[in-house]
Amino acid sequence: MRLGGQSASEFITSNAVALALIIILVILLFYIGSMNANVSARTCFFPGMFSCNYFSLSEKDGLSLKVGQATGSSILISAVSCTASAYPDFQPLANPILLPHGAVRYIAGGDSGNYVFCNAIYPRKGATYRGKLCLAYTETEGHTNRTVCGDIIVPVN
Numbered sequence: 001m002r003l004g005g006q007s008a009s010e011f012i013t014s015n016a017v018a019l020a021l022i023i024i025l026v027i028l029l030f031y032i033g034s035m036n037a038n039v040s041a042r043t044c045f046f047p048g049m050f051s052c053n054y055f056s057l058s059e060k061d062g063l064s065l066k067v068g069q070a071t072g073s074s075i076l077i078s079a080v081s082c083t084a085s086a087y088p089d090f091q092p093l094a095n096p097i098l099l100p101h102g103a104v105r106y107i108a109g110g111d112s113g114n115y116v117f118c119n120a121i122y123p124r125k126g127a128t129y130r131g132k133l134c135l136a137y138t139e140t141e142g143h144t145n146r147t148v149c150g151d152i153i154v155p156v157n
Contacts, residue, residue, distance in 0.1 A: 044133065046150035053104045057154045059125045062117040064109025067099070071139070074100045077107050079136040081149075082118035088134040088149065089119055098140070107135070118152075127156050 044052030046067070054066035063082050069075060078096045081088035095113040099105055108116040118131055134149040 041128075041153050042155070043151065043153040045152075046133070046135075046148055048148065050135070050148050050150070051104075052150070052152075054106075054110075055152065055154060056109075056157060057118060057129050057152075058157045061109065062115050064106070065116070065133070066104060066106045066110060067135070068102070068104035069099050070102055072101055073142075074098060074140040075137040075146075076140055077135050077137045080108055080114075080116045081134040081136075082116055082131055082152065084119060084129070084131040086132070088132065088147070090134070090136055091116055099137075125156050129154050129156055 042055075044055040044065075046052060049070040049072075051068040051070075052065065053068050054064070056064045058064070063080070065080070067077075076096050076098050077093065079090040079092045081090045083089045093107065093112075093114045093116075097105055097107045097112060097114070099107075106112040106114075108114045118129055130153045131151075132149055133152045134147055136145070136147050138145050
């Protein structure tokens, strides 16, 4: 009988230690933020030769977007679409942006003089906006009109 009691107490002790370690691990994960639901991913991605170098979204001021391009020639960006819909809804830029090959510039917000608002039900401060980001541009050498679309996930400030 004594051996059975000893086995039971060892079993309970080892399980209690394992449970304590699991609880400590979960608390640690919440503390560093990997399991925190309030921490949202920030992503801005364009395929091909375009890059997002800075992006933010404000409930008051709209989209702030700084992009770079490496298409091999200068381009003139004339419209931007930022929408949660599957279909682009282009907003013409008040100040079209000439973006030389290899350059990085604000096309919305910053020093661009352009204000672009992202279409959704209405992005509220503290929410995470997920949508499609599209640029309408013209290649300055061949005068070819093109569009590039990517994805954006950003917290609303």
